[in-house]
Amino acid sequence: xxxxxxxxxxxxxxxxxxxxxxxxxxxxxxxxxxxxxxxxxxxxxxxxxxxxxxxxxxxxxxxxxxxxxxxxxxxxxxxxxxxxxxxxxxxxxxxxxxxxxxxxxxxxxxxxxxxxxxxxxxxxxxxxxxxxxxxxxxxxxxxxxxxxxxxxxxxxxxxxxxxxxxxxxxxxxxxxxxxxxxxxxxxxxxxxxxxxxxxxxxxxxxxxxxxxxxxxxxxxxxxxxxxxxxxxxxxxxxxxxxxxxxxxxxxxxxxxxxxxxxxxxxxxx
Amino acid sequence: xxxxxxxxxxxxxxxxxxxxxxxxxxxxxxxxxxxxxxxxxxxxxxxxxxxxxxxxxxxxxxxxxxxxxxxxxxxxxxxxxxxxxxxxxxxxxxxxxxxxxxxxxxxxxxxxxxxxxxxxxxxxxxxxxxxxxxxxxxxxxxxxxxxxxxxxxxxxxxxxxxxxxxxxxxxxxxxxxxxxxxxxxxxxxxxxxxxxxxxxxxxxxxxxxxxxxxxxxxxxxxxxxxxxxxxxxxxxxxxxxxxxxxxxxxxxxxxxxxxxxxxxxxxxxxxxxxxxxxxxxxxxxxxxxxxxxxxxxxxxxxxxxxxxxxxxxxxxxxxxxxxxxxxxxxxxxxxxxxxxxxxxxxxxxxxxxxxxxxxxxxxxxxxxxxxxxxxxxxxxxxxxxxxxxxxxxxxxxxxxxxxxxxxxxxxxxxxxxxxxxxxxxx
Numbered sequence: 001x002x003x004x005x006x007x008x009x010x011x012x013x014x015x016x017x018x019x020x021x022x023x024x025x026x027x028x029x030x031x032x033x034x035x036x037x038x039x040x041x042x043x044x045x046x047x048x049x050x051x052x053x054x055x056x057x058x059x060x061x062x063x064x065x066x067x068x069x070x071x072x073x074x075x076x077x078x079x080x081x082x083x084x085x086x087x088x089x090x091x092x093x094x095x096x097x098x099x100x101x102x103x104x105x106x107x108x109x110x111x112x113x114x115x116x117x118x119x120x121x122x123x124x125x126x127x128x129x130x131x132x133x134x135x136x137x138x139x140x141x142x143x144x145x146x147x148x149x150x151x152x153x154x155x156x157x158x159x160x161x162x163x164x165x166x167x168x169x170x171x172x173x174x175x176x177x178x179x180x181x182x183x184x185x186x187x188x189x190x191x192x193x194x195x196x197x198x199x200x201x202x203x204x205x206x207x208x209x210x211x212x213x214x215x216x217x218x219x220x221x222x223x224x225x226x227x228x229x230x231x232x233x234x235x236x237x238x239x240x241x242x243x244x245x246x247x248x249x250x251x252x253x254x255x256x257x258x259x260x261x262x263x264x265x266x267x268x269x
Numbered sequence: 270x271x272x273x274x275x276x277x278x279x280x281x282x283x284x285x286x287x288x289x290x291x292x293x294x295x296x297x298x299x300x301x302x303x304x305x306x307x308x309x310x311x312x313x314x315x316x317x318x319x320x321x322x323x324x325x326x327x328x329x330x331x332x333x334x335x336x337x338x339x340x341x342x343x344x345x346x347x348x349x350x351x352x353x354x355x356x357x358x359x360x361x362x363x364x365x366x367x368x369x370x371x372x373x374x375x376x377x378x379x380x381x382x383x384x385x386x387x388x389x390x391x392x393x394x395x396x397x398x399x400x401x402x403x404x405x406x407x408x409x410x411x412x413x414x415x416x417x418x419x420x421x422x423x424x425x426x427x428x429x430x431x432x433x434x435x436x437x438x439x440x441x442x443x444x445x446x447x448x449x450x451x452x453x454x455x456x457x458x459x460x461x462x463x464x465x466x467x468x469x470x471x472x473x474x475x476x477x478x479x480x481x482x483x484x485x486x487x488x489x490x491x492x493x494x495x496x497x498x499x500x501x502x503x504x505x506x507x508x509x510x511x512x513x514x515x516x517x518x519x520x521x522x523x524x525x526x527x528x529x530x531x532x533x534x535x536x537x538x539x540x541x542x543x544x545x546x547x548x549x550x551x552x553x554x555x556x557x558x559x560x561x562x563x564x565x566x567x568x569x570x571x572x573x574x575x576x577x578x579x580x581x582x583x584x585x586x587x588x589x590x591x592x593x594x595x596x597x598x599x600x601x602x603x604x605x606x607x608x609x610x611x612x613x614x615x616x617x618x619x620x621x622x623x624x625x626x627x628x629x630x631x632x633x634x635x636x637x638x639x640x641x642x643x644x645x646x647x648x649x650x651x652x653x654x655x656x657x658x659x660x661x662x663x664x665x666x667x668x669x670x671x672x673x674x675x676x677x678x679x680x681x682x683x684x685x686x687x688x689x690x691x692x693x694x695x
Contacts, residue, residue: 018384018389018390019384019385022380022381022384022385022390023381026370026373026377026381029372029373029377030370030372030373033372034372102368104364104367104368105367105368105385106345107345107364107367108345108361108363108364108367108368109343109345109361109363109367109368109385109386110343110344110345110359110361110386111345111368111385111386177293177294177297178294178297179294180294263346263347266340266345266346267284267285267346268293
């Protein structure tokens, strides 16, 4: 029983792999295949944000990461935090409305609706990987070739998927019954973004607030990305272990919340 | 005897009705809050066993729980109480094209649909040619679905839903869509599936269809199963109740619709359209090239007045020598029931011997004293009356419309025959 409850959520990836891959392809195709700039939007949006945030936080407000005073170093740190954050917040944002957007499917077909939030999470992640490639290229050009710790990203991304999916399932299911979620989630994500050390280093946060940051899983994620990409540092095993355990717990809890509520979706939509 | 594929034992379905949508959220999220909803029982105490291969017609006025029942059987919603067991793959025609994305091509959508209902990509790709042939939309399968006419959309969606080889097929009045040619095709295909042992559950307001297609009919009223049994009996019971309801509502000065009657139909052309090639079999030594309908003046048409003279013209082409061939036709109503049929042999006409690569045109001059509506014409050509094999047999070669009599006379039943009435007062 307990084993089942823990294992079932993971089986979604295996059992529904065909539907998941179809939905991911469809989302990418319809989101970018139909606009003039096409896949270009994947680059335009993060690069524009990067320029704006760099200008505001580095040039205007003079925030610094470490000792370097170079603007480009700030941009690297910022981008390194922005990439996982955008994957997280875009995935959750789109997942929140994914059930009502696909209401004909949910109401008219026997359909594994858990893949609706899940595929949005994966799409956001696929887009993130493009950002990572750009960052990697830029680092090489700047002469700061990332060393082997760069490869630890492949490990970090797994709990990242689980964490994002778990939250996505929770919000998506709740949004069906509580329409306010569509207002709350974008706003909540903005608050969460500023509460994560993306635009500033954790070091300049007053010591008495650090406990708050340590409760935020996105702090670990952003720090892990920076460690791997910029500081030649693999995440500490203990930290990684805690992050993994927390992500798995959120994933399983999210799945069961969603699963409990999904048979009511057709009644409400 | 058989194996029950569907078993319902005292199944109930309750919907919670909230005065205000936010009450649902409050009830869900705030612990210890009092009840904010009232219950609506969409289904109560439904007990029903369906054997493999049965066709169950479900009738009932709007709001009697028919759609809820189909949703339960489809596994979209769960019963609030009771036991529900469904064995086998279910394909539901509750809404055609549910899940089709306008920006994707027809083929991509069909692949998508297949994976959604649980097929592997390989299984769908194997069925794609059949689906595309049935839909008959040609190269449009490569185009985004948003460019389709509504007719094309329905054809493709129906073709996809019906070609997944379900054990159980659920149909919710989906057949009331599409043009007449397509409707005839759909009924034909459903009958094929019935013959192959598929269990069919369908909801319809069409009494003729219910009686013709189902082996058993279930009548729902306010969420309860009030009667079940012989199709003709239950269907008349339902229509008696429904007309009483109409009378009651009309007396109250409102209007009510029990269902959609098949009204004016798009009239298809007279030549063999690609989709009509679908149900054709035979050796191919001779082929039916075209079936046309001509009015009394010899002009091609697809609509003919009730009991007016008309000509059904069959063009045949021979590839081999045929000393004693026979050409015939039959006419089916929208439920697929064969009403009229004959051939040159039965009518005492001997066709001339034919050389290879020659042609023949046969005119059947007739009257159609049929109830107004659309009818599908099948035509066949056979070597002689003794051989079992056909040269060619084409179903749905043509769809003809019989127009109502100008006098406004009502036709009771499917076929009218001349009647002489004499009255003696005593």
